[in-house]
Amino acid sequence: MTESQRHTSAEMLAILSARQLKDGQVVFAGVGVPLLAATLAQRLHCPGLTILFEGGVIGAFVEPGKLPPSTNDQRCTKRANMVLGSADVLLLLQRGYVDVGFMGGAQIDQYGNLNSSYIGSPAAPKTRLPGTGGGNDIASLTNMIVAMKHEKRRFVEKVDFITSPGFIRGGKTRAESGLPAGGMFRVITELAVFGFDDETRRMKVLALNPGVDRRQVQDNTGFELLFDEGLSMTEPPTGRELATLREIDLHRLFTA
């Protein structure tokens, strides 16, 4: 491994996430790693990627070294294709114009449900997390990619609170709840890339990150994982990926 290919786990998340995106897609991105990954993809293999921000922006182009502090700031709108109301940009999800929703996660379960509201019971929570914002809408209405830290307390059998629905209780329960479209598509961590079984909708390891083995992933997960038959090993970040990412996050806001 050359000097330039050493990387932080946040950089790993951003790069593996960027690889999941395809040119021409319309992507709803949150601040932090998602914004970074979408911008990275745009500069590498997806020049025609359209990035949407919850603040009300379509077709954002983030300038390298000038990452916005949130996706609600005017800096997100510069050289965008369109600026619109923040409810209206969410309605694009409901109408079906968005291919991918892309966000971070605090706690996830085996069916891809995300908790960003409470640790403990809502009535008397141990910890209050930031809450849904538009996360529930995005997860309810489109295909999701989530990038998050891999820890046993974050990968739990059942989340304390479903803020943003994945496949609810598995099987067809998502559709039966009134969510016929979308669902959890990929989870990216510093250990592996995950998908979900087509039938049971349980989390499944699709590819291990470089230098990671099955046991390491399972040991850091609070429920029994499925492993894909064609389980593969992810290619390490390339020099070009790292260099481009570092140019975008020049001041190491999200990748330190």
Place this chain on the structure above:
Amino acid sequence: MTESQRHTSAEMLAILSARQLKDGQVVFAGVGVPLLAATLAQRLHCPGLTILFEGGVIGAFVEPGKLPPSTNDQRCTKRANMVLGSADVLLLLQRGYVDVGFMGGAQIDQYGNLNSSYIGSPAAPKTRLPGTGGGNDIASLTNMIVAMKHEKRRFVEKVDFITSPGFIRGGKTRAESGLPAGGMFRVITELAVFGFDDETRRMKVLALNPGVDRRQVQDNTGFELLFDEGLSMTEPPTGRELATLREIDLHRLFTA
């Protein structure tokens, strides 16, 4: 009567209609006499009258001699306060921002219901009229002033088809139909000014036009009219009213 005070019946309608408006009101006006009357009121006693057009205009100022051919033309927007979508301007009625709706009428009944759809049965009509447009919305959602020709075949006991609801079958039937707000406020013809009884919601003569008597109004009406206890005689058009009106409709588009 001086030379300048001779007038056509369309001029009479416009002037008597204008007198019904109060300064500061927000008025939804259709093309023709309503537009003319609202503009006349604006130039006389209502400098702060706000005129709305169905095309999507708030605060229109029509230039004398340059009446628009319809309320959907760009000419209606010049020096307006706001231009917006045509569904959005109608939603202002539903939210309750509009004081008065003002339109013409083809056929009206004793409860102030308007027909602008069919003479005869809808399945096999004798005559097809222009249809509702936004008329149904305006009549459903605000207080209406209607200016129309007074003929027996136009003032009928029961309209062939309720396009724009007045008080439906009288009494509380309007509110019971799901229309708690608004209702027919005034009808203006070349013979008289009409209101509606507070209880029965039947049409009632409030004031006779100059030179018109009770019998003449009743003889030209296809149902039995109520006459207000305080029945008055309308003041004839003033020289100023007529002069201003003729300046506005310079080419006699609507007042010939």
Place this chain on the structure above:
Amino acid sequence: SKVMRHHVEKGGKRFQEWSHMAMGMRFRAGGMGVPFLPIRSMLGSDVLNQRPEAKEFDCPFTGEKLLLVPALNPDVALIHVQRCDPYGNAQIDGLQFMDIDLAMAADRVILTTERIISNDQIRRAPDQTKIPFFCVDAVVEVPFGAAPHECFGVYEPMMPHMEAYVAKVNAEPVEGMRDYLERHVYGPKTWTDFLSLIGLDNLLEAANKGRSIYND
């Protein structure tokens, strides 16, 4: 119009009568991705009696009577705009009627535009974009594309042509319309040929009046 009137009175043609707001809310529901919207008009009228597609509904929050109107998603919407880029990001000046809801609701959108501008121009004023490119399937540059009617700020209606058309179809709703279509729609080989039939003086006069919206 007399043409519509003729066909309704003669029978055998399909048409529906909805209030303007109901139509607006049907397109808006379609554009929002919901199957209906609630409204407070059409209730109590015969317009509603003729429209079994709409449903009266007792509000579970307030107990009020409301009308639910079903979403309308056109197969194709044809929309004329002042300017858009080659991807379909469109700016619309002035009156927009129901065009934005239509663009969001339709399964396919074809934009005609007075002028194709660069994506760079769009990106200089993103808050002036009214239709985003991913709604749009095709863009066609057609100067005077709304003739013989108007395009806000560019030209007013070509009144002599409009009046001749109205006189013709009012006199003979079927034959007059057929003749107009033959002569002005099927006949011309190009858009310029159609505009030539309207006449250059007519076009210039309309353009002059159209620009007058900015002249004060």
Place this chain on the structure above:
Amino acid sequence: SKVMRHHVEKGGKRFQEWSHMAMGMRFRAGGMGVPFLPIRSMLGSDVLNQRPEAKEFDCPFTGEKLLLVPALNPDVALIHVQRCDPYGNAQIDGLQFMDIDLAMAADRVILTTERIISNDQIRRAPDQTKIPFFCVDAVVEVPFGAAPHECFGVYEPMMPHMEAYVAKVNAEPVEGMRDYLERHVYGPKTWTDFLSLIGLDNLLEAANKGRSIYND
């Protein structure tokens, strides 16, 4: 924020959690004059389980499961705009968030504005008006009125002040907030006094960055 977190964990404070789109549709319903709007999110989640105010609903048109969210009409809305006339006709540049729905929904609206302009200026570009005057009850001219946050095209957030605030309330959610309010909100006698506490260099830097949106 840590302040919110502190109060939720400690208990005894009222708050509600809705998705952004649900809140947007609640204000929009309020602005449209209907008692609810249908949406397709929040279903199946615990966010919905905590919100009995919303009602699950089987669509009478499609049979789909939907959520009806109730209209929200604030008693008062406070909205900051780039410019408006003395009647309240307001232009908003760039990001508008839910401001327009809020203005339509609220029973009373107070506008603060960077600049009061003449009604004549409004009437020169009526398609740039975003809030009509009849929604508005009061207009107050307050330059830098969104400080210490941003106003699109005029100034970016005053970051040193924002960061000092965040550090303070994160360290001590209750005492830090009380101290900030005393010092920066209750203390200053005028808006200019408040801006002085932020500091001229901070304001100028923010204004410089704010204008950069037009600098390319």
